[in-house]
Amino acid sequence: MKRTVITVVGKDKVGIIAKVCTYLANNSINILDISQTIIQDFFNMMMIVDTSMAPKKFDEIAEELDQIGSEIGVVIKTQHEDIFNKMHRI
Amino acid sequence: MINIQEVIETNKMIEQENLDVRTITLGISLLDCAGPDLSEVNQRIYNKITHVAKNLAAAGDKIQREFGIPIVNKRISVTPISLIGSACCKSIEDYVTIATTLDKAAHEVGVNFIGGYSALVTKAMTASDELLIRSIPKALQVTERVCSSVNVGSTKTGIDMNAVKLIGEIILETAEHTKEHDSIGCAKLVVFCNAPDDNPFMAGSFHGITEGDAVINVGVSGPGVVKRALETVRGEDFETLCETIKRTAFKITRVGQLVAMEASKILDIPFGIVDLSLAPTPAVGDSVAEILEEIGLEYAGAPGTTAALALLNDQVKKGGVMASSFVGGLSGAFIPVSEDQGMINAVEAGALTIEKLEAMTCVCSVGLDMIAIPGDTKASTISGIIADEMAIGMINQKTTAVRIIPVIGKSVGDRVEFGGLLGHAPVMKVNGFSCDNFINRGGRIPAPIHSFKN
Numbered sequence: 001m002k003r004t005v006i007t008v009v010g011k012d013k014v015g016i017i018a019k020v021c022t023y024l025a026n027n028s029i030n031i032l033d034i035s036q037t038i039i040q041d042f043f044n045m046m047m048i049v050d051t052s053m054a055p056k057k058f059d060e061i062a063e064e065l066d067q068i069g070s071e072i073g074v075v076i077k078t079q080h081e082d083i084f085n086k087m088h089r090i
Numbered sequence: 091m092i093n094i095q096e097v098i099e100t101n102k103m104i105e106q107e108n109l110d111v112r113t114i115t116l117g118i119s120l121l122d123c124a125g126p127d128l129s130e131v132n133q134r135i136y137n138k139i140t141h142v143a144k145n146l147a148a149a150g151d152k153i154q155r156e157f158g159i160p161i162v163n164k165r166i167s168v169t170p171i172s173l174i175g176s177a178c179c180k181s182i183e184d185y186v187t188i189a190t191t192l193d194k195a196a197h198e199v200g201v202n203f204i205g206g207y208s209a210l211v212t213k214a215m216t217a218s219d220e221l222l223i224r225s226i227p228k229a230l231q232v233t234e235r236v237c238s239s240v241n242v243g244s245t246k247t248g249i250d251m252n253a254v255k256l257i258g259e260i261i262l263e264t265a266e267h268t269k270e271h272d273s274i275g276c277a278k279l280v281v282f283c284n285a286p287d288d289n290p291f292m293a294g295s296f297h298g299i300t301e302g303d304a305v306i307n308v309g310v311s312g313p314g315v316v317k318r319a320l321e322t323v324r325g326e327d328f329e330t331l332c333e334t335i336k337r338t339a340f341k342i343t344r345v346g347q348l349v350a351m352e353a354s355k356i357l358d359i360p361f362g363i364v365d366l367s368l369a370p371t372p373a374v375g376d377s378v379a380e381i382l383e384e385i386g387l388e389y390a391g392a393p394g395t396t397a398a399l400a401l402l403n404d405q406v407k408k409g410g411v412m413a414s415s416f417v418g419g420l421s422g423a424f425i426p427v428s429e430d431q432g433m434i435n436a437v438e439a440g441a442l443t444i445e446k447l448e449a450m451t452c453v454c455s456v457g458l459d460m461i462a463i464p465g466d467t468k469a470s471t472i473s474g475i476i477a478d479e480m481a482i483g484m485i486n487q488k489t490t491a492v493r494i495i496p497v498i499g500k501s502v503g504d505r506v507e508f509g510g511l512l513g514h515a516p517v518m519k520v521n522g523f524s525c526d527n528f529i530n531r532g533g534r535i536p537a538p539i540h541s542f543k544n
Contacts, residue, residue: 005097035094046094059155077101079158081092086348087341088096 002052003032003081006065010074012043019072020047020065027061028053043074048081101158107314108376109342110160111349112369114150115290117297117305117362118142120169120206128178132191135174139166139195139204142304142359147200149356153349161349162311163511166196167295168206176218182225189229189236196235203278205295207238210285213247213534215256223253226260230275231267237278237293241285243480245487248537249283254480255529257281258473262496265465269498272506276495277428277460281476283483283490288363289419294456294491305362306354307419310346311369312338314376316406320384331385332405339366339409347414365419366410367455368402370430372513378402378423379432390425390433391442399423400453420489422455428508428515429460437516444475444518452482457491462506462515465498472496474525485538 008016017036024031029049036045054061062078069076103109123134143166150161168174171188179185189207196204207229209219226238240257243249261276268275280294287298290307297305319338323330346364354361370378379390385398403422411417425447427433436442444461451457457479463472476492483490497506500517507514 005092007097007101033091037094037098039098044094044098046097048091062155077158080156082348083157083159083345084092084097084100086344087100088092 002050004049004051004058005079005081005084006047006049007077008043008045008069008074010043012038013072016043016072016074017045019068020076023065023068024049027056029061103312103315104159107312107318108371108373109312109315109345110162111346112309112311113163113165113290113292114146114161114349114353115165115167115295115307115309116143116146116357116359117167117288117301117307119297119301119303120174121299124174124177126177128184128187131174131178132187135188136191136195139168139192140198143199143201145357149353152356153352157348159345159349163203164201165290165292165295166199166201166204167290167297168192168204169297169299170206170208170210172209172216172219172222173299175222176216179218179221182221182228185222185225186228186232189225189233192236193233201235203235203237203292205237205239205292206297207236208240208296210241211250211253212241212244214250215253220256223256223260226279227263227267227275230264230278237295239280239282239285239294239296241282242476243283243484243535245284245484245541246537249477249480249484249535251477251529251534252532254473254477255470255532257476258469258529261472261494262469265496265498272500272508273465273495273497274508274512277493277508277512279493281492283480284488286419286489290365291367291369291420293493301362302360304359306350306357306359307362307365308346308350308353309365309367309369309419310342311371312342313368313370313378313381315342316368317375317377317381317384320381328401332401335402335405336409339406340413343410343413361416363416363418364414366406366417366421367419368406368423370424370426371511372429372431374431377430377432378425379430379436383432389436389439389441391436391446395446396449396453399425399450403454420455424456424459425450425454426460427518428462428506428513429511430513434513434515437518444520448478448482451479451490452486456489457483457493459491459493460495460512460515461493462495462497462500462517463520464501464517465496466501467496467520470524470526470529471520471522473529475520477529481535
């Protein structure tokens with residue numbers, strides 16, 4: 001299973017999660033974990049997703065999510081889970 | 091599973107604290123390119139580099155996209171050229187053709203520096219070593235991306251003072267050849283004692299003869315991350331300070347290890363080492379000097395600087411070694427002047443002198459680095475500075491280096507602009523008393539007694 005971390009950072013507003021989740025569902029990307037927090041008035045959301053069933057390539061998904069982010073005024077980053085696992089787990 | 095705080099911490103390091111992978115350096119052996127015919131050797135070198143490194147830039151970009159960590163530089167190091175050219179180069183011009191070939195290959199594969207226009211002298215120069223050294227000024231004048239280094243001593247063999255004397259003259263000549271650009275040629279020329287075979291950082295990187303055919307070495311960089319971490323323990327004791335540095339170094343190095351393994355997999359080239367060095371850039375918040383300030387000094391160079399740097403260097407190693415399966419290169423804290431805004435500030439405030447920098451090099455990697463000095467400095471004085479630094483390396487069984495830039499037409503207090511990662515620097519004062527009779531003796535300094543461990 002190829003796990004990917006999607007982070008959304010920006011000013012909180014209605015429909016951020018809905019927009020991202022709709023995209024993920026349309027592209028057969030399964031959400032494994034989702035959490036959110038507000039830091040200094042900024043909305044921070046993290047999703048761990050499984051992209052192994054997605055027909056699109058990683059680069060394409062990352063680019064399209066980035067695009068959705070710009071449309072709704074937030075920053076969406078898509079990263080392989082490994083960078084976080086390596087840094088925070090022995 | 092990973093949690094949101096950890097994700098936020100990692101991304102904060104990348105976005106706000108300048109955590110990046112400074113370089114993925116592909117080491118390529120050119121030993122199989124040597125031969126008696128110069129044009130054939132040049133062709134073989136070009137073919138081998140462009141073949142082995144053809145996917146390097148793309149691999150770096152791919153890793154950057156997938157992990158969201160900036161890969162700042164993709165670079166190449168090659169076998170010291172004095173070995174490759176020894177059978178076919180009969181003149182300075184012959185050697186310069188190889189430098190041109192390296193430059194062309196670097197452009198072709200899209201790397202910003204290629205290191206290894208080098209000679210490993212250590213005990214004495216061969217005719218080929220000497221010819222290559224004499225070709226350095228011209229080679230660095232006509233190329234853009236070629237980096238050069240000369241190893242003039244080691245703990246095992248002592249110091250070749252003939253090479254030290256010659257290199258002082260060569261540095262001045264290189265400065266003269268590139269004087270239209272603030273003598274920038276000297277920023278691409280490093281003089282070493284105990285040079286490592288697997289250093290991924292320029293300008294001193296070369297692919298040592300102990301290495302395999304090709305290897306991936308990675309250097310990470312995160313002075314800003316260490317600085318931010320230390321802000322959270324202001325006023326606490328040394329134990330807390332050291333623990334914080336160690337933990338942070340561990341996290342930074344893990345990223346380097348991940349990137350190195352990934353690059354190795356994509357390129358199908360073995361992973362060599364991760365270099366733990368804290369490498370600053372001229373960007374604000376990416377400075378080793380700012381870490382020293384955070385530890386408790388008004389400026390780098392204040393009393394206490396050597397001790398602060400010693401503990402920083404040691405804790406970085408302790409944290410980093412745990413995080414990587416192979417550690418090598420220079421691994422420590424770099425203290426270049428022009429590439430570190432905090433160092434520049436310290437020099438301009440009058441807090442930091444060449445003599446204090448020399449003391450600092452006793453406890454960290456690497457040496458007197460990116461220091462601009464007056465263009466009218468004598469060659470013998472430059473050789474004297476080099477000899478001092480080489481002696482520190484030889485006696486302390488560590489790598490030391492000198493990358494010093496006599497800026498033609500400039501004097502103490504003037505500013506020099508190198509641009510990009512090389513930064514800018516104030517011209518520093520050099521001790522003007524003569525060492526001519528010392529440098530002119532000739533011959534070599536014997537290896538120290540503690541090198542005989544058999």
